[in-house]
Amino acid sequence: MEEVRRRDREGTRQRILDAARRLFADLGYDHVTMRLIAAEADANIALINRYFGSKRELFAEVIAMQGRFPGVLEGPGEGLPRRLAEYVADRLRSDRSSPVMAALSRSSASPEIHGIIKDRVNSAIMEPLAARLSGEDARMRASIATALITGAGTLRQLYGPEALDGPAYEAVVARLTRIFEVCLEG
Amino acid sequence: MEEVRRRDREGTRQRILDAARRLFADLGYDHVTMRLIAAEADANIALINRYFGSKRELFAEVIAMQGRFPGVLEGPGEGLPRRLAEYVADRLRSDRSSPVMAALSRSSASPEIHGIIKDRVNSAIMEPLAARLSGEDARMRASIATALITGAGTLRQLYGPEALDGPAYEAVVARLTRIFEVCLEG
């Protein structure tokens, strides 16, 4: 009954990348082991380092994949607080929406990859957000918004999908929209 | 020149506890090793488990120590947003103010201590904060405030003490105060 494995370099590479993205998002950098990635990808552990060099470089490649977040920053400026609010509310109830952001906030305490995370937060959130803001202290306001976004991830991790299960989705979005308005206005 | 160590059970226990509090706040649960705690406390590694049982139980004892945060929630209700804003602004510039909170947000991805952290966030922040709020969705508003507080810790960890070094301290506090007002009002 043993299935004979077909050789497929690109396919195997992709399976490893997919498994790593899922696991890093769920568990964070430290708690994902090479053997766990290999098992989840149904691939041999030695192939991970052959295709990606090291665990650190694999994480860097996962993080470099664009998540959904860039979509939030596009579009008209007036709807930005609302789109940020929807993004945060989505993250709070179902996690799967942005695995890259989840991996970022779950791995921020690992010194080995600190630079990778900092660069990605800078280039994907902080800088594009600050560039959209006018008035003084644009970077400060962008930082507070970033804190709220990442904090939502931590909260979700702590309490699970039912972190905010009481109120209706629309009430959460409305509250967050007003907060982001106050946060971002010049 | 070798100093002869005096036997001092309580003193050694306290040195271990202090070292653990510092290290857990700086590095998070996973990246603090028993040997690191022993070296920082200038104590033998075997004494840690003799006095505290295990690394996990030592962490629980560190977390159970009351930090400065309860002071924020006391006092008149009208000044609450301002006090929360000052607390968050303090955390963003100098870290030492609340080691327990720092340890919490830096260890939130460790499944081994998930229950400890969740219980502490609940009893020290979420529930007392929600109890102070009137109107509907008190818990939702408390959760958003908690997300902002913990997110500030993550930001601080990512960017260091200069996370918000541009603007004046007062400007940061003013902005955060307005955000917490919008966040908490019924």
Add this chain to the structure above:
DNA sequence: TAAGTTAGTAGACGCTCGTTTACTTCGTCA
């Protein structure tokens, strides 16, 4: 079909982790 390239595999390497055991030394009190 034979030779060469390369995807895939098994297993070990050196290291660090939390924890534990066996032991030594200090201090106290009969």
Add this chain to the structure above:
DNA sequence: TGACGAAGTAAACGAGCGTCTACTAACTTA
């Protein structure tokens, strides 16, 4: 003074980690 309890110590345990090497077997090409 001598015995005993306890504080402190050194070293090892087994397990898990990321990484690497030697090997097998599938596909390609001449």
